[in-house]
């Protein structure tokens with residue numbers, strides 16, 4: 495009943511300009527639909543914590559972490575993913591590859607919006623701090639020493655400047671925070687350790703993923719407040735999990751977890767959040783964005799050219815240029831001759847004929863894709879709709895819930911026909 499009332503309240507929204515009442519109502523609907531139809535094994539409150547995801551290769555760590563990040567992005571939280579494996583760009587596409595996912599900028603890697611280099615740490619950090627954007631740093635094509643420099647500079651600058659909630663995802667956390675650091679990694683470990691110990695007051699929340707819990711620095715591991723333990727078989731790694739569990743639970747509970755670790759199937763794990771009195775063995779749900787590490791099964795059609803959401807690269811370029819100018823001005827030495835951070839391409843090469851949103855949170859990305867496909871800037875589309883550019887920017891944000899009439903006007907202005915499909919669940 496409550497949902498119906500709220501939906502009818504939303505129906506009156508016939509303007510692009512969202513008024514506060516309607517925004518509140520839509521948020522409530524999304525929340526209700528979200529919570530009634532898709533309860534997630536990890537409650538929202540437990541997301542607001544430092545989380546470690548441990549498990550052997552292929553057991554579903556990245557998959558599980560992506561599920562959490564999708565929820566955070568949907569809640570308009572800021573997330574920065576440090577990805578040395580080139581697996582996180584899939585956030586930009588829907589699970590079936592047929593429609594766009596989250597329009598967040600991807601720096602570096604095979605699907606870069608903006609190329610990445612080892613001197614870019616302070617600039618990207620400042621971009622995140624000053625604009626509140628989320629981002630993926632795909633470091634898969636960089637050498638280890640370059641990754642180390644990039645990450646150490648980035649985290650150093652973030653620690654100094656960041657004061658708002660920021661979720662930092664460390665894919666392969668043991669590579670950034672090893673138990674026995676050598677060379678360049680000593681500085682990286684220092685930065686991760688500082689954030690793990692003192693970052694919470696400055697807004698940091700860490701999501702650390704590792705397949706070698708025994709190799710993850712103990713000082714970092716013991717700071718974590720929520721543990722997700724997936725299948726682990728080697729005795730050293732099981733002992734690392736045990737060490738954490740022993741300090742946080744009674745012996746019977748610890749034994750139960752420890753004994754089942756070796757046998758956990760893919761996608762299953764223990765969630766342990768002592769602060770929330772939560773200890774549960776669960777199967778994690780499917781993700782809504784593209785699964786880039788999927789092992790193709792016989793009969794599967796491989797997704798070769800997924801439709802990718804794209805961030806507002808023109809705007810980001812301007813922001814980067816401004817930051818670069820300020821930082822160059824402050825530098826004592828002249829800036830080294832480094833490639834600047836220029837978008838790979840302002841407009842995607844392939845312009846999709848069909849733009850699909852399969853969930854409410856994708857509507858913003860779908861509008862953006864429709865506008866891009868029409869070759870219009872936000873200002874140009876705004877002019878066609880007789881509204882301000884800022885309203886188009888708002889419409890294209892993840893989580894915007896435009897009215898049907900707004901969608902219709904956008905469709906018309908971008909040369910599309912609007913189709914709404916009910917599919918039997």
Ligand SMILES: Nc1ncnc2c1ncn2[C@@H]1O[C@H](COP(=O)(O)OP(=O)(O)O)[C@@H](O)[C@H]1O
Nearest residue numbers: 550551552553554555556557761778779787788
């Ligand atoms: N909860 C899950 N439900 C369904 N499939 C899953 C789940 N978790 C993982 N998988 C499948 O297993 C594959 C490997 O998972 P992944 O997260 O990449 O493993 P890891 O990061 O632990 O090496 C995924 O690509 C996915 O196809």
Ligand SMILES: [Mg+2]
Nearest residue numbers: 555556557787
């Ligand atoms: Mg992985």
